[in-house]
Amino acid sequence: MKAIVWFRRDLRLGDNPAWSAASREFDDLVALFVIDPALWDRASEGRRRVLAGHLQALDDDLGQLGGRLHVATGDPVEVIPKMAAVLGAAVHWNADYTPYSRSRDRAIENVVDATVHHGQVVHPPGSILTGTGGRYRVFTPFHRRWEQRPLTPITPPGPATVGADPGDGVPDVAPPPFDVGEAAAIERLERFDERVDRYLDERDRPDLDSTSKLSIDLKWGAIGPQTIIERIGTHTRGREGFIRQLAWRDFYADLLHDEPESMTRALRPEYRHIRWEDDPAGLDAWKAGRTGYPIVDAGMRQLLAEGWMHNRVRMIVASFLTKDLLIDWRQGERHFRHHLLDVDVASNVGNWQWAAGTGADAAPYFRIFNPISQSKKFDPDGDYIRRWVPELAELSAPLVHEPWTAGPLELAAAGIELGTDYPNPIIDHSFARERALSRYKAGLGR
DNA sequence: TGAAATGTTGGGGCG
């Protein structure tokens, strides 16, 4: 008996429910990945490199079993049923929870012998319910229930043989600038395990190397969240705090699963009438890292350069876009979705709605970050700013957080001419704050 | 997983 294991965002062989189940139940497997041109053609260069790197690593791992990763190109809705019919094979995969994936998968489920597993989250959407069977809309009670629910034991794979036809093969693009694949992800986890007890104290510091950097591995499923829990544990506060972040990931997957419309509109109806600014110049300045607020610009430049941004800085730039510039959160969500190599659509949408105050358990609309005090608090020496905004490198803290307050002598000594070498702030924060408060209040009243 | 405005308290300078 034959089965296709359709890999999507679960590019690993360990802690992979679909792979484990199929390899135990069937003798012959085809390990399949489908490159959907609708996604691939729109992907950034960086994302293609990361994906191809993960596919290559998976292909190598399958080689250890005497097989290959079969790469097909086309619309999965056509490719999967066709292959299943030709091979006479059942199909196993791990569920994805975005609206796009779900409608695609539904179309396929109807025409093949499909078995759907859950390998992307710790507890699948719909499994964490309130006492009365409802959905949590506040994170803390969700988390309480989430950590009480027992983990599903990880089942090891069985002895099936794996097909050796590579199909179209892994796309031939340049390798990513960091190690990818399951073994690299496990190694990253091991290294983080040595630092995790500093996590709670240092996780908000973008100038330190204090986070796990596992987000890209998680995005592609080179590692499963349950493996992370089993390795890190919750026996110290730092470990518990880190694992709590995985619960946020589940929270947002659950939320998007339950409210697919929240992809494109405010989850909370009373926030659907905010009048956003039509400000293409402001949006461009934000995207390019030329707002004149160093911490914002540092983050936005890191995003373009690395396809990654420190989480605290994500919150700061999101608050700046939605509150200071009053630009629709969907503009920011789209920009992040395109450039973040670790983008998890549910978390991205959920966190943008959180920042804009429109989402579940969101920051109240009047919680407006002051980009200067955030900068001083979380990048105290300005090292993060200096790394990403090199034109300010000669400016010492605290001036590096607010160069417009530097005197002419200090600017000259640092070799900076404001407005030429580095922009003046494109908006005054205290003005912007008042504007946001009144605009949100007006929108809520409608 | 804020920040600013406003209120309160208490120490110290000073007439």
Place this chain on the structure above:
DNA sequence: ACGCCCCAACATTTC
């Protein structure tokens, strides 16, 4: 010695 004011420090309220 005393009252008054200033203001830093902290607490509370408001957005």
